[in-house]
Amino acid sequence: MIGTNRYIGSPVERVEDLRFLRGRGEFVGDLRREGMLHAAILRSPSAHGRLRRIDTTAAYATPGVRAVITAAEIGAVPTIPLRLLPLPGTERFLQPIIAVDRVRYVGEPVAVVLADSAALAEDGVGAIALDIEELSPVADRRASGRHDILLFEESGTNLAMAFIAVSGDADAAFREAAYVRRECFQVQRYTALPMEPRGLLAEWDGAQGRMTVLGAAKVPFFNRDTLAAMLGLAPTHVDLIENDVGGGFGARGEFYPEDFLIPFAARHIGRPVRWIEDRREHLTAMNHAREADCEIEIACRQDGTILGLRGEVFIDLGAYVRTNGLIAPRTLAQFFSGPYRVPNMRITATALLTNKTPAGTYRAPGRYEASFFCERLIELAAGDLAIDSAEMRRRNLISAAEMPYKLPRLEPGGPMVDTECDSGDYGEALDRCLAEFDWAEKCKLQGQLIDGRYHGVAVACFIEGAGAGPKETARLELASDGTVAVYVGSAAVGQGLETVMAQIAADTLGIPLDRVRVFHGSTSYLEEGYGAFHSRSTILGGSAVFEGARALLEKVRAAAAARFGGSTEEIELVDDRARISDGRSVSFAELAADGLRVDTAFANNNKLTYAYGSAAAHVTVDPGTGRVELLDYLVVEDVGRIVNPLTLHGQAIGGVVQGLGGAFMENLVYDGNGQLLTGSLADYLIPTATDFPAIHAIALENHPSPSNPLGVKGAGEGAIIPVGGLIANAVAAALSSVGAEPNELPLSPPRVWRLANPS
């Protein structure tokens, strides 16, 4: 760093807030265009069937309806490609952007109605008559695994993909182990549920042959390329614009059917088209996540040292393989052991197709589920071997001396068949967590019944792998008024990108923060970009901005040298001025009379960062109602380097509360006919302000990442990872007197009541 700024590490208030607090955010639903039509989507009411006929006569007769688009109007219906892990065999299970002759889940798009208003479009949707020949639905992964009713008959199977993660020799380890335990666990199907439903506003410029789509998020560049190919346009003639985005959490921004349908509609009708998803359709249309069950064994020595883990995990993938649908399965297998040293592992993860909404990634995909399975099993082992919970973790955590620590090899692995934990002292975070939580004191309450409530405490540890490559791009432009525009390929989903990138740029350039303006996400800014997923924005985008800023300083230096007729070595840059040895100086702004610009990219060779930490929880259980009250929750995470402690803390608290939603109340429930029973926010429950008031988070930066110039590690997903297993273990501890084993999520009141009252 140069100059006197110290933005990095400071709790800088966010620049984004100024517009959000005044109600001047620009979310896609806030935008309009002259002559705009509104789209509504007819979605399949049937989970599995042959689509025989779509009768749009009555829809066309509905006032205000301008057009109805079905597969017939589209012609050759493209399928949505995989963005990540496009492994051979998956092409059989890709989702068509509209149903052609088959529907495979309730919510699958069947037709698009264009009308003068959203209400009229919805009237039109209600007037379409569908003739569907019902087929028996594949209701769950067990039915799927019998392969008697197939979602894709030509493929001959419902198996989308199977992964295997191996290290050492698991079978040998189990043969020799003094202690072995096998259990089954299950995590429910639930979803990211950002507060803003999705939306798109597409404009077709027939004269120029250009398509512009607003409402992009997460991975605009990939989506732009995909859309261009589907529309038969050159990528340079398609722009995806990112506005303000109301949360993503992994689910928003992937390429969905609507990402084709709405632009197609705009071109088809020659008018701008806006589609805003409503919450009811959102629950069947936006990626589901997490549903997995397993049968797993652990092998240990008598002293609790884990020798091996082996077993099978099954993932209910829904009806199609989504753009990132294989990430949770592959991660479940490879990251099953989390931060623990397990020298011998064999975990298979089998992803099966069912007649449900397709599943994709949701904050810490696969890792939340794996942590639940692994932490429960470790806790059971600790109990059987009479070892204290914390001690059991301490004995088995990967130590600092073992870094970098290689995780199991994954097959088929794609770009990250091998990965290793980069740096850190996991035991240090555990010790800090236990101390701050007052573990020794709280343990005295373990299993006690006080005032009619059972008390339980538990601790868990986690790693958060982040920063998938290949790279991220940035452009920095110094203008003649002294401001710097930073364009970055990263996408904003509410995480404070504009502020964090500005801090990095301002510190590196040595200029005041308010002279930096960050532009993000839209394909119109840069030629290529990669986006926001895998908590990569600060690592890759931030590093790109950092290196771009340094490169910009070199250009400033060179420009100053040229102006003064000296060499670059004689130039000193201090506080926004370039000074040569004889005392002459010039401001950055003056040097930029014709603009100074740098284009850069930061690539990391898919070398991931691993933030890590520990979390502890104290719960009480009311055996009369099954209510669990969370008295105290603490997460400690070492993130390598903290750029903005305010936004970082926000990620931790927000992540914990999302995790608690999954632990206690969120659940997408299907009946045996593939009908989604939780069809509104009155039935799909997420945490509210009164549920979890006692959450604390501490961030450490003791062990920077060696793989990027900032030393930062991705920190958006760590806090959510251990929540499920931690809460289940705390409830188990509370109910130890009745031998409760909470092996399924969510721990709703009826389920906990049953655990507390086994007779």
Added chain:
Amino acid sequence: MKPAPFEYHAPATLREAIDLLVSDPEATVIAGGQSLIPVLAFRLAAPSMLVDLRRVPGLGNIAVGESGVRLGARVRWRDIEHDRRLPTAHPLLREAVAHVAHYQIRNRGTVGGSLAHADPAAELPGIAVTCDAEITLVGAAGARNIRAGEFFTGPLSTVCQADEIITELRLPFWPADRRWAFQEFAQRQGDFALAGIALFYDRDRYGRVRDAHVGVIGACNRPQRLRKVETLLNGHPVDEDLIREAAAAAAQTIDPPEDLHAGAAYRRALVATLVERSLRAAAQPRGS
């Protein structure tokens, strides 16, 4: 989620409102809209006309007197919360209303709307039935009074005819030394109750229970009094044995629905817990 189209009228008198209902059998009354509008948004109903009571005078009063508490149909939860007389005049009503939905809903939701919607887990129908309240309906044929216990016929279903409008709810006089409790269990604050118990009793000169009223919400398909439990309580002092018996009887006597949030066995156990806790709370002077 936009509703299907409808006509809208905001008549100035009750008579005009009734005439509108008579003129169109597919018309529906709207007051606060907090229960009705979500139904319209999901297109679970598509009335051709909404008749808004917002301009009709005389429906918004709370009267407190020797005959009890009278709530006009357009009285909002907010009005009940702000009325300084009610914590003394009817503490059970006051306590139950604190559990209704959320802050914003309580600013618009009404007594009449809640009664008309008849959600089996709603608080006010439960209080009305427990307290043996009376509901006045006015229609083309004139006014009639129905006891709350006969008003609700099932989930979302009442005896209210298409041309009738609820105008008032009357709760009997509440003696100052009455023992009472209200206990509800919901997954999150403001959610519909998985089960709830409203109970009160007076005492004879030996301190034994007299005239017990025990009502349940959420664990049945309509709010109802648990007569068997009341009979068990009457004439006895409240002690641990009685509490246990009453709780067990309550669990046995109900016929709980099964839904995606809870099964029957859980709801029975929950009702037992709530009866037990209500009786303990009621045994303290001044209720819960």
Added chain:
Amino acid sequence: MRVMFQLNGKPVEVDVEPRMHLADCLRDELRQTGTHLGCEHGVCGACTVVVDGAAVRSCLMLAVQAEGCTVVTVEGLSTDDALTPLQTAFRKHHALQCGFCTPGMLTTAHALLTEEPDADADRIRAALSGNLCRCTGYIPIVEAVLEARAAYQKTDKP
């Protein structure tokens, strides 16, 4: 149908279908897009506005029902470019991330503190329990509202 009401201190007049809810009227007819729609069935609270002094869900109110009312939206909380104390407290405590639920949080908190400037943390949490947020976990929001109470205290006047 024609509807007239006061919006953020100014009289407005619109002509809307009866079925249009107040939120859509504010957003589409009156171009005040600060009020957001997160569910349209009265659960999430993102659409909260203040009508005649009370916080209400504008998706659960028909535009035609606003006839003669005084409506305040998030845009009307601050009258010039400065942030109000409540907004300043939100920023200081990082009580917003994606910003989508924020207008509803602000209007609800504003209505609450206007009537109950001494509301404690439990009361604030209860009043905000009808506003869903997916990003923050609520704790910083409650802290911000607690801090903003000072600005709503009634000053003693002779």
